[in-house]
Amino acid sequence: MTTSSHPDRVPASRRVAAALRSRIESGELRAGAPLPSERNLAEDFEVARNTAREAVRLLTDEGLVHARHGKGVFVRETRKLMRFGAERYSHRLREETGLSPYRAEVAKQGRTARVDCTSITTVPAPEFIAERLGLVAEDPVICRENWYFADDEPVQRGITYIPVAVAGTSPLADSANLGKGSLYARFEDQGYPIATIREEISARMPRRDEKDRLKIPDGVPVIEVIHTGIDPEGTPFETTVFTMRADTTGLDYTIPVRN
Amino acid sequence: MTTSSHPDRVPASRRVAAALRSRIESGELRAGAPLPSERNLAEDFEVARNTAREAVRLLTDEGLVHARHGKGVFVRETRKLMRFGAERYSHRLREETGLSPYRAEVAKQGRTARVDCTSITTVPAPEFIAERLGLVAEDPVICRENWYFADDEPVQRGITYIPVAVAGTSPLADSANLGKGSLYARFEDQGYPIATIREEISARMPRRDEKDRLKIPDGVPVIEVIHTGIDPEGTPFETTVFTMRADTTGLDYTIPVRN
């Protein structure tokens, strides 16, 4: 009766993880509180340190806790989300504040925005960009890479593709400093007021380089938005790929439904 | 050991991971192809099996590969996304097809939809629901839990909250079978045609139970959408929390920009 083929034996690492998880969910371990050290967990649960470590990793992969080298493992703080919506492209908001959509959003949350334009190049359009801009692949496009910060913390990256015909000789084509109202004001100058946006949204785990540059902790995915700006005639004039960390950033759209 | 003071700063597991990653990105290892077994990797790179295993785990956590017990580790297939947009709430689409928004979307992709309503209960409104429905917390709401499948694969879960005043004695309050056009047709019957939707989007790693029930592989996040349906007078009449796996599902919105 004691031994048999396969009892529903739960691996030790999951048992330890489940115990910790319930102590977190019950509120016994609050946000910011340290977990017992791996060596203590090993002792308390009578497992090897590697097994305790595996348990902690399971929680890390769920985004419940995060480790700080040399300090300990802590219950993750629930961070306030900044949610970005369609109104950030509003002409009125731009006129009232003179700010770019990103700056306006961050200012609204009482934080300090910074945007670094790290590169402006002309490249052949990748296929998925050409599709969205009504070009054929390899057509040249201006490619602007921007990094967005709030209180000096990296928040998102945006890579904007602009047909050369749209950018012309305007600052869009080569100037890092776009002036008052920023990118969308310049599109308006060029004869492309934004009337409609298309936003294609997905989520995935960050690649190593993204994780490093956006300082994304373990167990946190990124949201990827392929954003396309469209003028009143239905002509797309720019596509931007945004990549943002999902624990501090989200989206919020209010959309009329057609009948 | 070769050097003593400051040997190469890159841990062996990351070196192995980087080597595999570049073989994947170069196309040498295509989607669906097996990686060398952990024991082979250990031998080839002259590390312990656990170290090779750690390397594989790094790739798994990036969503690049996935392990199948007893078979091997395989480069993940890029699966075609089903993207859900606002037009799925369109009255016209409903009239033309007689289908619920989900069924219409899945049919459009040539797959077979199934929706299981697993529970209908009346509960006190959680705070975040009460906020969105203009209620006070604890007000009773109908709570409908639905599971959505495409070709018998689980795709998403939706938990819909409806004020009892809205549901009345209609099928919304208690019937799993909602009839032609489904949920949004019934709201229309009750005097709440959908005019506007608000969609709040975030992403996170799945909890253990979500991972199991949605059959989500390692390294794949979920997208969470808090959807609120609003009538022409601006009255919200239902809020649904959707949870969907991010490797097969996405969102696609076309939104007019206010000036």
Add this chain to the structure above:
DNA sequence: CAGTGGTCTAGACCACTCA
């Protein structure tokens, strides 16, 4: 310095898959 997590080793056995 002591204590923490990060990496690594060299084994072992279990659970699953497939020929």
Add this chain to the structure above:
DNA sequence: GAGTGGTCTAGACCACTGT
């Protein structure tokens, strides 16, 4: 039965953080 990944042990040393 042979080969795969999954779990586990009992050590070891390194890197980082505090005092």
